[in-house]
Amino acid sequence: MSPLSSPACPMCRRAASPEHAPFCSPRCKDRDLLKWLGDGYAIPGDPVDDEALDNESARD
Numbered sequence: 001m002s003p004l005s006s007p008a009c010p011m012c013r014r015a016a017s018p019e020h021a022p023f024c025s026p027r028c029k030d031r032d033l034l035k036w037l038g039d040g041y042a043i044p045g046d047p048v049d050d051e052a053l054d055n056e057s058a059r060d
């Protein structure tokens with residue numbers, strides 16, 4: 001009984017399909033992609049931008 005021989009879909013925990021690994025279907029693949037996109041939109045502005053602005057105004 002090796003866990004590697006029967007991976008589970010991270011979205012719905014069903015048996016993953018080799019065609020859509022590590023997911024069981026294109027549906028779960030899309031859901032994972034949308035989740036990542038949502039996380040990306042939730043990330044606030046890059047803090048490095050603030051420092052760059054600070055340096056520019058101090059130089060001016």
Ligand SMILES: [Zn+2]
Binds near residue numbers: 009
């Ligand atoms: Zn699935």
